[in-house]
Amino acid sequence: MCIAIPGKITSILNENTATVDIGGIKRKVNLDLIGGADSSLIGRYALVHVGYAISLVSDEESEEILKLLRDVMDLS
Amino acid sequence: MESIEQKLISRINEHATPLRIMHVCGTHERTISKYAIRDVISEDIQLLSGPGCPVCVTPAEDIDFAIALARSGKVITSFGDMMRVPGTLGSLFDARSEGCDVRMVYSIDDAIRIAEDNPTQEIVFFGIGFETTAPSNAAALLRGVPENFSILISHKLMPPAMEILTQDTIVDGFLAPGHVSTIIGTEPYEPISKKGFPIVVTGFEALDVLLGIAMIQNQIESGSSSVENAYPRAVNAEGNIKAREMMYQVFKQTDSEWRGIGIIENSGIALRTEFEQFDASNIHAEIYEKVLHDRKVSENDSDGTSLYEECMCAEILTARAQPSQCPFFAGRCSPEDPVGPCMVSLEGTCYNWYKYRHTKGI
Ligand code: SF4
Numbered sequence: 001m002c003i004a005i006p007g008k009i010t011s012i013l014n015e016n017t018a019t020v021d022i023g024g025i026k027r028k029v030n031l032d033l034i035g036g037a038d039s040s041l042i043g044r045y046a047l048v049h050v051g052y053a054i055s056l057v058s059d060e061e062s063e064e065i066l067k068l069l070r071d072v073m074d075l076s
Numbered sequence: 077m078e079s080i081e082q083k084l085i086s087r088i089n090e091h092a093t094p095l096r097i098m099h100v101c102g103t104h105e106r107t108i109s110k111y112a113i114r115d116v117i118s119e120d121i122q123l124l125s126g127p128g129c130p131v132c133v134t135p136a137e138d139i140d141f142a143i144a145l146a147r148s149g150k151v152i153t154s155f156g157d158m159m160r161v162p163g164t165l166g167s168l169f170d171a172r173s174e175g176c177d178v179r180m181v182y183s184i185d186d187a188i189r190i191a192e193d194n195p196t197q198e199i200v201f202f203g204i205g206f207e208t209t210a211p212s213n214a215a216a217l218l219r220g221v222p223e224n225f226s227i228l229i230s231h232k233l234m235p236p237a238m239e240i241l242t243q244d245t246i247v248d249g250f251l252a253p254g255h256v257s258t259i260i261g262t263e264p265y266e267p268i269s270k271k272g273f274p275i276v277v278t279g280f281e282a283l284d285v286l287l288g289i290a291m292i293q294n295q296i297e298s299g300s301s302s303v304e305n306a307y308p309r310a311v312n313a314e315g316n317i318k319a320r321e322m323m324y325q326v327f328k329q330t331d332s333e334w335r336g337i338g339i340i341e342n343s344g345i346a347l348r349t350e351f352e353q354f355d356a357s358n359i360h361a362e363i364y365e366k367v368l369h370d371r372k373v374s375e376n377d378s379d380g381t382s383l384y385e386e387c388m389c390a391e392i393l394t395a396r397a398q399p400s401q402c403p404f405f406a407g408r409c410s411p412e413d414p415v416g417p418c419m420v421s422l423e424g425t426c427y428n429w430y431k432y433r434h435t436k437g438i
Binding site: 003004016030032033034035047049050051052054055057058064065068069072073 | 080083084087103106155182183184185186205208209211212215218219255258259287290291294306308309310311316318319322422423
């Protein structure tokens with residue numbers, strides 16, 4: 001139950017609820033914990049846990065993991 | 077061409093020294109077992125499974141209380157995994173077979189809907205889980221819930237448990253739980269790293285876990301111990317401030333009992349006075365007291381030979397034993413007919429060892 005899955009926010013239903021697409025399955029998700037729902041979130045990925053978005057997953061930071069990987073590899 | 081994963085594995089193995097790395101997240105165990113990471117990295121590096129399965133660390137008395145509530149006519153709502161975990165009075169699933177009203181939900185909002193649809197019944201939500209789960213309950217209470225709704229609070233906080241595990245010298249470093257860290261950030265791990273334990277916040281792909289291991293190795297090699305973040309796409313240093321604010325508006329920190337470990341100071345949460353009218357142990361104090369009393373009596377009477385008492389989950393949750401050392405593993409105890417909580421949940425160590433190792437003959 002502690003598993004959190006990234007879902008793409010596809011539509012806003014009301015001030016705190018959105019629809020997310022998780023691998024083709026549409027689910028309702030509550031956005032209270034990330035400050036409520038607004039249309040700027042459409043298209044973003046959120047980590048969904050027990051029906052609530054607990055954080056947004058950022059695209060830019062994939063760069064950061066590449067940097068971490070490069071750092072680790074360079075040492076070998 | 078060599079994949080990044082293969083390169084990382086080679087790098088880890090070339091730098092292998094005896095090392096015990098503990099993770100405290102059931103989902104990490106799942107990744108490690110599923111991708112057989114223990115089998116592709118050097119035997120020198122032991123990956124230990126800590127108390128990272130929320131269902132597994134829920135004390136039997138909370139399960140007994142939930143069952144007693146169900147038997148007294150309340151509707152119990154719970155996440156699926158929790159329903160099959162045995163307490164001393166059986167599981168919630170057993171209570172349902174007896175005819176009690178026990179319902180599985182995916183979120184607290186589902187439970188609230190049941191309360192709204194059934195205004196004459198009392199609905200109790202079994203609130204378990206770590207820092208990832210507690211904020212959603214807080215958000216629901218802050219929005220407002222019906223009067224016939226209450227929560228049985230059994231939440232746990234991870235850093236105080238990690239602190240306890242460092243007192244046991246079997247651990248050299250930690251893979252910190254990625255999803256808990258989305259909420260708490262990286263700061264709460266600082267005091268533990270300052271005591272000499274490298275900590276890397278780690279995600280849940282095989283690549284993430286391998287990167288976490290390599291980063292711990294780096295710290296050990298250079299003689300340093302700090303908190304590093306290998307999951308930057310979801311976790312930042314300060315975590316989710318909004319979620320934490322909501323959580324501590326509703327809850328306060330308190331001591332809490334972990335199944336198999338005992339009471340850990342400040343490792344749990346309780347509802348603040350303003351929200352006590354939604355606290356099941358408060359509203360149904362008589363039932364709660366009776367459960368505690370009956371447990372004491374049966375503990376005194378017990379000859380210590382029940383199956384449950386022979387289950388090694390207490391050792392498994394603190395990495396003092398591996399599932400294969402338990403005489404029941406894959407025999408008397410299986411996911412179809414679990415003896416202890418570690419075999420029930422998708423995040424339980426015994427479950428993952430059974431599913432990904434035993435059934436594949438590893
Ligand atoms: S194999 Fe079963 S009985 Fe043994 S420790 Fe795991 S859950 Fe308990």
